[in-house]
Amino acid sequence: AQRVTQPEKLLSVFKGAPVELKCNYSYSGSPELFWYVQYSRQRLQLLLRHISRESIKGFTADLNKGETSFHLKKPFAQEEDSAMYYCALAPTGGGNKLTFGTGTQLKVEL
């Protein structure tokens, strides 16, 4: 069975501080990993996916198969980064079947 764990329900940082949202997963094969974000009063939307190896809005995430982690990082937090972040996993070649974590609320304080 596949599982995604986000250990922090709430993460509070000051503007300009580094951010790391943790995500660990359990899956027997090689998964596809995603980060989704939900800003206040907006719909859930894709932030980034590991196969793209891209930086979106200054965020990056590296898949660490040894530690089964896919932590989301940003060197300098901005106020507009405050949102709910969900890590999600899909089976290999099964990008359509997502399993989500419980989410981490990021609050960037001035």
Add this chain to the structure above:
Amino acid sequence: EAGVVQSPRYKIIEKKQPVAFWCNPISGHNTLYWYLQNLGQGPELLIRYENEEAVDDSQLPKDRFSAERLKGVDSTLKIQPAELGDSAVYLCASSSSGGTIYFGEGSWLTVV
């Protein structure tokens, strides 16, 4: 381009009453999903359609939940009868084959 459209956005019903949610996916997206999101949890897949065929409905509680996508475009999710524990957000999403999944704004259900 319009995103995934859901209605109603909010619904309050008494327990044992029926309720239905409607979803219009992004034009051209053949894959449609219904997710359930309980308070403080991430979304959980209820059912996935490829065109008009339900290809994954293993998580759909079939005793009271039903869904249809008759013409492979719009979809309806129904609960009958509703229970207190069904209070949640029902998310519809769509994608092209293997493409990015786009979510609607959700239908917030409160059962009293």
